[in-house]
Amino acid sequence: MNNFDLHNPTRILFGKGRISDLDGQVPADAKVLLLYGGGSAERTGVLAQVRAALGDRKVVEFGGIEPNPRYATALKAVDVIKENDITFLLAVGGGSVIDATKFIAAAAELEGDVWDIFTSWGGAIKSAMPFGTVLTLPATGSEMNPASVITHAEKGAKLPFMSSHCYPVFSILDPELTYTLPPRQIANGVADAFVHIIEQYLTYPVAAAVQDGFAETLMRTLIDLGPKAMETPNDYDTRANVMWTATLALNGLIGAGVPHDWASHMIGHEITALNDTDHARTLAVVLPALMQDQRGPKREKLLQYAANVWNIREGSDDARIDAAIDATRNFFHAMGIDTRLGDYGVGPAEVDRIVAALESHGMVALGETKTITPDVARRILTAAL
Amino acid sequence: MNNFDLHNPTRILFGKGRISDLDGQVPADAKVLLLYGGGSAERTGVLAQVRAALGDRKVVEFGGIEPNPRYATALKAVDVIKENDITFLLAVGGGSVIDATKFIAAAAELEGDVWDIFTSWGGAIKSAMPFGTVLTLPATGSEMNPASVITHAEKGAKLPFMSSHCYPVFSILDPELTYTLPPRQIANGVADAFVHIIEQYLTYPVAAAVQDGFAETLMRTLIDLGPKAMETPNDYDTRANVMWTATLALNGLIGAGVPHDWASHMIGHEITALNDTDHARTLAVVLPALMQDQRGPKREKLLQYAANVWNIREGSDDARIDAAIDATRNFFHAMGIDTRLGDYGVGPAEVDRIVAALESHGMVALGETKTITPDVARRILTAAL
Numbered sequence: 001m002n003n004f005d006l007h008n009p010t011r012i013l014f015g016k017g018r019i020s021d022l023d024g025q026v027p028a029d030a031k032v033l034l035l036y037g038g039g040s041a042e043r044t045g046v047l048a049q050v051r052a053a054l055g056d057r058k059v060v061e062f063g064g065i066e067p068n069p070r071y072a073t074a075l076k077a078v079d080v081i082k083e084n085d086i087t088f089l090l091a092v093g094g095g096s097v098i099d100a101t102k103f104i105a106a107a108a109e110l111e112g113d114v115w116d117i118f119t120s121w122g123g124a125i126k127s128a129m130p131f132g133t134v135l136t137l138p139a140t141g142s143e144m145n146p147a148s149v150i151t152h153a154e155k156g157a158k159l160p161f162m163s164s165h166c167y168p169v170f171s172i173l174d175p176e177l178t179y180t181l182p183p184r185q186i187a188n189g190v191a192d193a194f195v196h197i198i199e200q201y202l203t204y205p206v207a208a209a210v211q212d213g214f215a216e217t218l219m220r221t222l223i224d225l226g227p228k229a230m231e232t233p234n235d236y237d238t239r240a241n242v243m244w245t246a247t248l249a250l251n252g253l254i255g256a257g258v259p260h261d262w263a264s265h266m267i268g269h270e271i272t273a274l275n276d277t278d279h280a281r282t283l284a285v286v287l288p289a290l291m292q293d294q295r296g297p298k299r300e301k302l303l304q305y306a307a308n309v310w311n312i313r314e315g316s317d318d319a320r321i322d323a324a325i326d327a328t329r330n331f332f333h334a335m336g337i338d339t340r341l342g343d344y345g346v347g348p349a350e351v352d353r354i355v356a357a358l359e360s361h362g363m364v365a366l367g368e369t370k371t372i373t374p375d376v377a378r379r380i381l382t383a384a385l
Numbered sequence: 386m387n388n389f390d391l392h393n394p395t396r397i398l399f400g401k402g403r404i405s406d407l408d409g410q411v412p413a414d415a416k417v418l419l420l421y422g423g424g425s426a427e428r429t430g431v432l433a434q435v436r437a438a439l440g441d442r443k444v445v446e447f448g449g450i451e452p453n454p455r456y457a458t459a460l461k462a463v464d465v466i467k468e469n470d471i472t473f474l475l476a477v478g479g480g481s482v483i484d485a486t487k488f489i490a491a492a493a494e495l496e497g498d499v500w501d502i503f504t505s506w507g508g509a510i511k512s513a514m515p516f517g518t519v520l521t522l523p524a525t526g527s528e529m530n531p532a533s534v535i536t537h538a539e540k541g542a543k544l545p546f547m548s549s550h551c552y553p554v555f556s557i558l559d560p561e562l563t564y565t566l567p568p569r570q571i572a573n574g575v576a577d578a579f580v581h582i583i584e585q586y587l588t589y590p591v592a593a594a595v596q597d598g599f600a601e602t603l604m605r606t607l608i609d610l611g612p613k614a615m616e617t618p619n620d621y622d623t624r625a626n627v628m629w630t631a632t633l634a635l636n637g638l639i640g641a642g643v644p645h646d647w648a649s650h651m652i653g654h655e656i657t658a659l660n661d662t663d664h665a666r667t668l669a670v671v672l673p674a675l676m677q678d679q680r681g682p683k684r685e686k687l688l689q690y691a692a693n694v695w696n697i698r699e700g701s702d703d704a705r706i707d708a709a710i711d712a713t714r715n716f717f718h719a720m721g722i723d724t725r726l727g728d729y730g731v732g733p734a735e736v737d738r739i740v741a742a743l744e745s746h747g748m749v750a751l752g753e754t755k756t757i758t759p760d761v762a763r764r765i766l767t768a769a770l
Contacts, residue, residue: 001399001400001621001622001625001626001629002400003399003400003401003402003403004397004399004400005396005397005398005399006396006397006399007394007395007396007397008393009392009394010392011390011391011392012389012390012391012392012641013390014386014388014389014390014391014641014642015386015387015388015389015642016388017388018388207622207625207626208626209602209605209606209609209610209626210602210603210606210626210629210630210633213598213599213601213602213603213605213606214598214599214602216598216602217594217595217598217599217601217602218595218598220598221594221595221598224594225594236386237386237592240386240592241386241592241593241594241595244386244595244642245595248595253638256397256399257399257400257629
């Protein structure tokens with residue numbers, strides 16, 4: 001096991017009816033900026049519940065945060081904070097609203113140029129406004145981690161940062177709030193969480209029995225309950241387990257003391273940049289092809305994955321690995337997610353563009369051993385056609 | 386899944402050589418009280434490493450904290466704090482030193498009578514001094530939780546409390562520090578952690594797939610590595626997995642959103658009070674007898690335990706449960722821990738004394754459904770003879 005630090009100060013309030021706990025979590029004298037995305041939070045009644053729970057506090061609202069939250073939009077929220085002497089931020093939504101709120105919380109307190117947040121990968125952040133979240137979409141894990149990705153439309157760039165100052169003070173996770181989500185969003189959320197787990201698991205063994213076992217539990221839970229969550233949207237326990245799994249998939253716990261990959265994410269981002277394919281669907285395309293291509297370096301963990309996640313224990317090593325990759329594709333298919341580039345209109349001609357984009361962003365040594373060069377990425381993408 | 390709150394602010398610094406990180410964790414201007422137990426921390430060189438890492442800070446030392454830390458001893462430490470204007474506490478040791486430090490941290494800041502800490506079960510604590518820990522014995526989980534048990538010798542009582550103010554600010558977990566532990570202490574630590582897990586798992590199902598899977602991972606890890614940790618004390622990865630498992634066994638994670646039992650602990654405490662049997666060994670005696678007695682109410686989870694922890698999948702329901710109970714006993718035996726009251730000199734005549742002690746402490750409705758009355762406890766103890 002590798003050395004690690006683990007520190008996660010976010011308070012989780014999980015379960016039915018937890019929005020009513022907002023009153024105890026948001027300071028009584030707070031001036032609150034309530035941040036949200038499109039119309040769904042209003043339509044589903046979540047915002048009405050939140051407004052009621054905030055009682056007599058002064059609340060200013062800032063809606064319209066985009067699915068890939070924009071830099072320019074976030075800066076407008078910073079202006080609203082300064083104009084209204086806001087003291088607490090409350091994000092109501094999924095990963096996009098929460099990611100935007102992290103950036104806004106940091107930018108509002110930054111001395112100097114906010115652009116430094118990105119050039120320093122978050123290191124420029126010395127403090128951030130306190131913020132809480134009410135999660136409506138289980139997927140990204142942003143509700144219990146310090147990471148964020150902001151899109152700069154004019155530069156055509158997705159800009160990640162992380163800072164220990166950007167953990168939510170609290171996050172409310174009420175599985176019932178997810179009942180009204182469109183099936184496509186549930187499928188994307190499950191796939192996103194699944195690949196978050198696998199990026200921290202499918203590398204090389206470091207004798208981390210606990211982290212491996214936890215990751216396998218989370219994957220089995222998603223395999224078992226992901227399709228079910230789409231079929232029976234109002235099944236509380238199914239939604240509860242999916243929601244809690246997505247949070248634990250990327251809150252630091254399973255990634256502590258083990259190598260990380262993240263190549264599927266980096267390659268996938270460039271596919272989204274090319275033609276706006278949903279993030280999770282790019283992962284479902286890249287991951288199986290990457291598993292196939294990296295079956296040498298990832299051999300031991302692929303065999304462990306086959307046995308412990310899919311219960312594949314018969315046949316030669318290669319046959320078991322093949323079966324596990326097929327099972328992974330079939331899991332995505334069961335949730336209506338296609339796993340070939342061609343399914344998203346990406347043909348051989350675009351492969352070189354994607355590889356060139358990776359190179360232009362410095363993504364030339366990806367994966368847990370930094371051996372996924374542009375040539376390897378091209379091979380993976382070609383296998384994914 | 387039941388509703389839950391989860392908030393654990395302790396920073397974990399895990400791995401080889403982490404004592405050197407003390408300098409970055411303890412405030413530079415702190416006046417430190419260094420707390421420890423008997424002579425082992427000195428003999429093994431841990432204290433020397435800690436003193437070196439603290440550099441030029443003013444450090445006062447307070448050794449001699451007992452294995453079952455005493456109320457009177459802890460109050461002496463409070464006096465030392467006040468006499469020396471101490472601002473930070475550093476516990477070096479196992480659960481006893483850390484438990485004592487929690488009480489000392491709270492008592493030093495309490496307005497009014499420190500005894501209120503116990504009568505209020507910790508509710509009287511409104512603040513506590515900041516403290517860190519350097520863990521030398523994986524067992525109790527105290528290094529990442531807010532609970533403590535103090536012994537009042539004159540009253541013959543073990544006094545528990547918990548408070549959200551009593552989380553360590555940080556805990557250093559270096560598996561190499563455990564190499565020198567006597568085998569008996571490793572065995573006790575593994576058994577204690579195992580029963581911590583099972584108290585939060587072996588109840589009735591609430592569709593908590595994640596918590597169940599995590600608990601099963603932790604139990605399998607201890608079953609696999611507990612005996613090995615005794616045979617090959619200097620195997621880093623074995624000690625690392627045991628250490629991390631013991632912490633996760635009782636840090637709130639696997640207990641979130643599920644019922645808890647704790648009857649084995651409550652009954653076991655009275656055996657320790659009777660004849661000073663090691664805490665972990667009392668658990669190894671009570672647990673198998675309790676499983677046997679409660680095979681009706683715990684049926685579903687016992688079958689899940691047999692299948693997922695012991696891979697027992699053949700035979701009738703009762704045969705699988707019997708096999709799982711036998712396997713549990715054999716696990717304790719493999720670490721040199723006896724599992725019958727008679728092995729510890731407790732005969733039929735003492736059963737009534739233990740039951741009377743439970744009654745006198747108000748422990749008359751134990752377990753996840755509060756159905757373990759004194760009569761049931763007597764039945765369990767008789768079966769454990």
